[in-house]
Amino acid sequence: MELIAIAFGAIFVNNVVLQQFYGLCPFLGVSTKKSSALSMGMAVTFVITLSSIISYIIYTFILKPNDITYLSTIVFILVIASFVQLVEMFIKRFSSSLYSALGVYLPLITTNCAVLGVAIDTTVNSAKIFGGNENPTLMMVTIYALGISLGYALVIFLFSAIREEMSAYPIKRNWQGIPIALITAFIMAMIFIGFGGIV
Amino acid sequence: MKHVRIVLALTLVVLVASLAVFFVEGVTTPIIDDYNFEQANAAKFTVLPTLSSSDDITPTTAYDFTGTTITELIIVEGKGYIYTAQFQGYQSQITYMVAVDLEGNITGYKTLLQGDTPGLGAEIANPDFYPQFVGMSTDTAASGDFDGLSGASVTTGGFKASLAKVLAFHKVEFEGAVVETEAQKLARWKQEITVSGATFTDVSGDYTLPAFVTAMEFANDGSSDVAVVYQVVFDGRNDIVEYWISFDLATNEVLGFRLLAQAETPGYGAKIEEEARWEQFVGLSLDDALNSNFDDIAGATETTNPWKASVEDIASFHQATFVGFEGGESDAAKTLRLIGEIYPTADTFTEVTRNYAPSHDVRKVYEIYNGSDFLGIAYFVESIGASYAEVTLNQFVVGIDVNRNFAGFRMFSLGDTEGITDAYLEATFGASFAGESIDSSYTIDSYAGATFTGVALKNAIDKVVAFHNDNAIGRPDSLDASEANILAAFPGAATYESIYLDHPYAGGIYNLYMVYNSSAEAIGYVYYSRADSNASVGVLFTWGVNLAGVSQQIIIINNAETWADAQEYGDYTGSVGIWPNTTWLNNFEGVSLASLIATPVDSVAGVTNTTSGMLEAIGVIAEYHIDNSIGGAE
């Protein structure tokens, strides 16, 4: 039951983009077309979930016992960067179709705050998101990471669908592009606020 | 060479970076630790103003804080007690510090750590929140009688609960408060839900208690019995739930509710033990109790539903037992009496309303039994009347027996114009259609001057029949013939399956099977039925019918008839043989069912009991087969 609450909270209530503000650059940048948004969403899900798990393991078994948690930022970034690099090489070699769909987005994800943010939130700052629990289990972290990335994919897809629709309409020059996208995001964010009462 | 350069460069950079980081860490960590320490300590001075830096502030290790939410206690000799406690707020763990002096008053409060919603739960850290606690007595604080956080009910609730636990601990350890034993608590509860100072008499033996009432006591206020306390059990989601509920014997209002035992899911059904939920029972009218008009436990329907049903049941019992004293017959008792009139041989009525989807008109459904024999169904119906001026309600009880005939009808109350509609209250009205099959186009009497009422009642009765059919109610369990007998009725059949539940029930037809050949193709049907006969057990037989509606074989399963040779007893031209091998039965083999209806076979004089019975049963099957288009038969 608690896991479901975590998942629901991660996808809707504390939505990664609209509430926590992670992953905004690609959100605004890669959301003009539904297909690219979908690819980005899938790539993000993959990277966030796996790197959260890896970061959690490293944090719990290496950093914390040796009291060097202040190295978390550096270690996580290197982990994420290497991981993404490995994945990109792997995909490039074994599936060119997957690469043409996802591959371009992977390097972008390396500097995506969402990945590092989730890694830090589930370890160093875990008390904040797991209701005071400073020692979440691997299952809780995985569910949370999955939920976060699904929430991200959901929102970026919805957003891209809206933007695709909007591209057919005339908009004043100074509002075109980023500003109108931000207003759209504002409305989406307000809708998601409604989820706060459910969990 | 290039690779060496790369590795060298990387290593160098990493080394330099690490050194820089380690250096800064060495410098800053002590400062950070100091800061955290100071923060925590500064709070201590704030909450206990009499504290001085010479006091020993080592936390005590002498106590077990389990269940109190206390994380630390500092006993300051001669000055007071500093508690640090932690509870779960809306979205974060909240840590606070509260200090109590030696006189049992709070000297100060401070929130240390919280991560809740700004403007809502986070307001617990707003310094404006703190001053109200200064000078507050521990009793007031423990009772929660102070301002919470507006708009932050979860955080406020958690906080008040935590504070109450902390202070309860304090009272026990340092103010010599006596902890109430379980027995004392129960005794106190009993007084609370009846009248203070009451004495109790167990009267469980004086009444026939239903299974869900495990004890019954009268509460006496010194001069007379004023209330009754029932101990009730019901099946919750996980396990049995037990509670006390008390009724005022004069007004029949609910006086109170106390939960005794439950094992429901924490956070869901377990909320039934929240004392705040019991408040709503105080002063609850009997009517409201009968209709379980009290708040659900949100998100815990599997606990809430049986809880509500249980309260309705105990209210019914109370009504049936005590409200009758006033001289009037309770509705429940009247309903049961009327049903008893419709089914005179019945000894058990089981209400099964909950098993069926609700209907506007059908309010209650009862299964009627004599011993273990299922007799039929009784419905308590409420329908809109025919009055012009206002919405009236007519209530009646109607029975449909196991053979799908009307068992009877009794008007419960008529909302339509008195005087004009009295005829409907008479027994003759019910008798006008009692015994008729609900599958027939039955008619009911209608009385001049009140024909609209008659129409309304007919509509209502039609709705009951529809409800009866739609919910396939009142079907006794289908009986099974043996495989040998089924397959023998249809040569070429290899396998079979019962399809009776897909079709309406017909009295006399015990089961209906579809049979398949060895290639698993459907080839036809086999009926398993009973015919009235000379012997009281009747004739049990199976009868095969193919997809074209042509009968196959008829297999007589039992033989309890007393006539053996048709020729000896009857004038049976053209047949030979002893029952059940008589060739008279060939009349039912290899013929289309439609022809059997068109030109019925004659019974055999002298053995009419058996043969007429068989013919009737065959007729029922043939008509059933065609009326229900079994296999597309027209």
Add this chain to the structure above:
Amino acid sequence: MAKKQKSIREIFTNGLFKQNPTFVQFLGMCPTLAVTKSVESALGMGAGVIFVLVMSNLAVSLVRNYVPREVRIPIYIVIIASLVTILEMLMRAFAPDIALLLGTFLSLIAVNCIILGRAEAFASKNGPIKSMADGLGMAIGFTGGITLIATFREILGAGTFLGMQIIPETYQISILIQSAGAFLVFGILVSQINKIRMNRADRNEVA
């Protein structure tokens, strides 16, 4: 094509206005929306970014000739991450309230696109003094940008400025303080700044 040598001053002001990271380049979006709930946190973030960006530009510039191309990105990342870690520790020691206020976003400065972007685009190709000037300009431009947004959000949303009550509580537009409001304020501001820039561009063309 000859590159026009920019003066230090030009490099500096470039980051302030022409290539303002917040309103022109749209880099570093995450902190822009997240820490602008109050002017205090915006200034705190700005200070942190100034520190990291200037130092990282300096460091990258110093090693630019010795770092092989293939590993330059990982090396920049190591430099930036270490600087951020140092910043975290310094802040927690000397300005713990701000560190708490910024929360995870303090660590996320390490993946702020501005810093890696400037390292790659400028510091890897220019001398240390110029790189520092660029870093300072960009960082101050960023700080100015987010402080502007924060000013609107805090004054209109909570009625305060740096914690001091300016507008009475009853006139608050609380949605601005919540996450959704960030999008709104930022969107409106960008549209207005766009208008100014477009008018200016039009005028320049006509002239």
